[in-house]
Amino acid sequence: MNHFDMQLSPPSRRESGKRIARTHAALLDALLLLLEEKAFEQITVKEITGRAKVGYATFFRRYPDKEALLHDLAAQEIQNLLTMTLPIFHTADTTASTQALCAYVWKHRKLWRALLTGGAAATLKEEYLRLALQVAEQQIDSDAWLPVDLAVRFSVTALVETLSWWLIHDAPPNVEAMAGIVNRLAVQPVFSPAD
Amino acid sequence: MNHFDMQLSPPSRRESGKRIARTHAALLDALLLLLEEKAFEQITVKEITGRAKVGYATFFRRYPDKEALLHDLAAQEIQNLLTMTLPIFHTADTTASTQALCAYVWKHRKLWRALLTGGAAATLKEEYLRLALQVAEQQIDSDAWLPVDLAVRFSVTALVETLSWWLIHDAPPNVEAMAGIVNRLAVQPVFSPAD
DNA sequence: ACAAATATGATTCACTGTGTATCATTTATT
DNA sequence: AATAAATGATACACAGTGAATCATATTTGT
Numbered sequence: 001m002n003h004f005d006m007q008l009s010p011p012s013r014r015e016s017g018k019r020i021a022r023t024h025a026a027l028l029d030a031l032l033l034l035l036e037e038k039a040f041e042q043i044t045v046k047e048i049t050g051r052a053k054v055g056y057a058t059f060f061r062r063y064p065d066k067e068a069l070l071h072d073l074a075a076q077e078i079q080n081l082l083t084m085t086l087p088i089f090h091t092a093d094t095t096a097s098t099q100a101l102c103a104y105v106w107k108h109r110k111l112w113r114a115l116l117t118g119g120a121a122a123t124l125k126e127e128y129l130r131l132a133l134q135v136a137e138q139q140i141d142s143d144a145w146l147p148v149d150l151a152v153r154f155s156v157t158a159l160v161e162t163l164s165w166w167l168i169h170d171a172p173p174n175v176e177a178m179a180g181i182v183n184r185l186a187v188q189p190v191f192s193p194a195d
Numbered sequence: 196m197n198h199f200d201m202q203l204s205p206p207s208r209r210e211s212g213k214r215i216a217r218t219h220a221a222l223l224d225a226l227l228l229l230l231e232e233k234a235f236e237q238i239t240v241k242e243i244t245g246r247a248k249v250g251y252a253t254f255f256r257r258y259p260d261k262e263a264l265l266h267d268l269a270a271q272e273i274q275n276l277l278t279m280t281l282p283i284f285h286t287a288d289t290t291a292s293t294q295a296l297c298a299y300v301w302k303h304r305k306l307w308r309a310l311l312t313g314g315a316a317a318t319l320k321e322e323y324l325r326l327a328l329q330v331a332e333q334q335i336d337s338d339a340w341l342p343v344d345l346a347v348r349f350s351v352t353a354l355v356e357t358l359s360w361w362l363i364h365d366a367p368p369n370v371e372a373m374a375g376i377v378n379r380l381a382v383q384p385v386f387s388p389a390d
Numbered sequence: 391a392c393a394a395a396t397a398t399g400a401t402t403c404a405c406t407g408t409g410t411a412t413c414a415t416t417t418a419t420t
Numbered sequence: 421a422a423t424a425a426a427t428g429a430t431a432c433a434c435a436g437t438g439a440a441t442c443a444t445a446t447t448t449g450t
Contacts, residue, residue: 018397018446018447018448019396019397019398019445019446019447020396020397020447023397023398044435044436044437045436045437045438046435046436046437054398054399055398055399055400055401056399056400056401057398057399057400057401057438057439057440057441058397058398058399059438060437060438060439061397061398064438065437065438122317145375145376145379146376146379146380149360150357150360150376153356153360154353154356154357154380157352157353157356158349158352158353161348161349161352162345162349165344165345165348180340181340181341181345184340184341184384185341185349185384185385188384189379189380189383189384190380213417213418213426214416214417214418214425214426214427215418215425215426218426218427239406239407239408240407240408240409241406241407241408249427249428250427250428250429250430251428251429251430252409252410252411252412252427252428252429252430253426253427253428254409255408255409255410256426256427259409260408260409261408
């Protein structure tokens with residue numbers, strides 16, 4: 001580590017966690033920090049490793065490329081979001097589900113702002129869409145006037161777009177108001193019966 | 196021109212138009228062709244100039260970068276689409292406007308498929324959104340429950356998404372059916388009154 | 391505490407793509 | 421025909437990606 005270690009902490013009793021884990025976390029943290037500053041595409045591996053105080057080559061020992069690191073960062077959060085999204089399509093009253101969803105996103109707004117408002121958004125949305133389509137094929141029973149795959153694609157897109165707007169807005173609506181908006185824009189249109 | 200020109204057309208009497216125009220058109224055509232094959236980001240300037248049978252350096256004499264060429268290709272079409280979109284927000288019956296919009300896109304579906312289904316889509320949407328927001332600030336009077344900028348962003352996003360789905364779909368709905376879907380998903384939700 | 395296994399740091403390399411510069415050649419203009 | 425402009429071809433500097441290598445630091449098993 002650095003030259004000041006002997007002053008900052010006892011060399012004899014270091015962090016007992018594995019070095020791998022520390023490097024791993026350092027890379028994830030660095031990407032998250034950088035995502036708050038600039039778009040994903042503009043971030044270089046050199047910047048990530050520099051911010052993480054990790055060797056350049058070390059990056060490629062763990063991840064094949066930038067996208068893999070992003071996926072690693074986002075995978076669990078995406079799964080969580082999807083889990084909170086699905087009940088919407090099984091309940092008559094969608095209000096409760098959308099409120100829970102918005103509350104969750106608001107709670108983790110720092111992370112989601114980084115994920116949704118940079119260049120990472122496209123990748124994130126694709127992953128989210130992929131998972132959602134898998135589930136939808138088996139579970140969701142859409143009205144005939146709207147093909148299921150389009151319904152899912154529309155809802156996911158509208159959800160991501162409205163949430164992105166929410167998270168970058170100067171004076172954002174509270175959770176309840178936002179849930180109402182999400183419900184009207186991303187959920188209800190799919191359920192509206194045909195003429 | 197290729198090596199068979201001497202067999203196909205007299206070398207002594209070439210196209211009389213300016214050389215600039217020919218190069219210009221060749222670059223635009225090449226990008227359009229490539230957009231039908233792969234995403235915009237994956238297309239290199241070398242590929243464009245190769246396809247256009249134009250010198251590599253020539254590209255940079257006309258455009259500062261790839262994005263400028265894309266913008267040049269799309270600018271007029273975007274303006275046209277916006278012009279067809281706007282009446283939707285000034286008429287009580289939105290059906291006629293969405294039908295006209297879908298008919299226009301279907302008529303130029305080859306171009307729009309290339310523009311909307313590749314990596315160019317994000318840039319296109321941003322440009323479309325920018326123009327739409329300019330107009331909306333002055334003209335559109337949204338319901339209080341939905342901020343104007345979110346309404347515009349939502350409608351543009353939903354429109355782009357539904358149209359993209361339409362243009363890549365195997366057995367796409369006809370113009371009338373698609374206009375109905377667009378109306379329900381991208382237009383009506385913005386106009387729905389609050390509870 | 392010690393030795394073996396492993397993770398890392400630092401550096402180098404080949405490769406791809408961008409954008410600029412130069413100069414000879416082709417095309418357009420008059 | 422003479423001049424001006426556009427182009428082709430090429431070389432170049434630069435940035436970024438991944439792979440490879442070797443010495444060093446750290447962890448793990450005993």
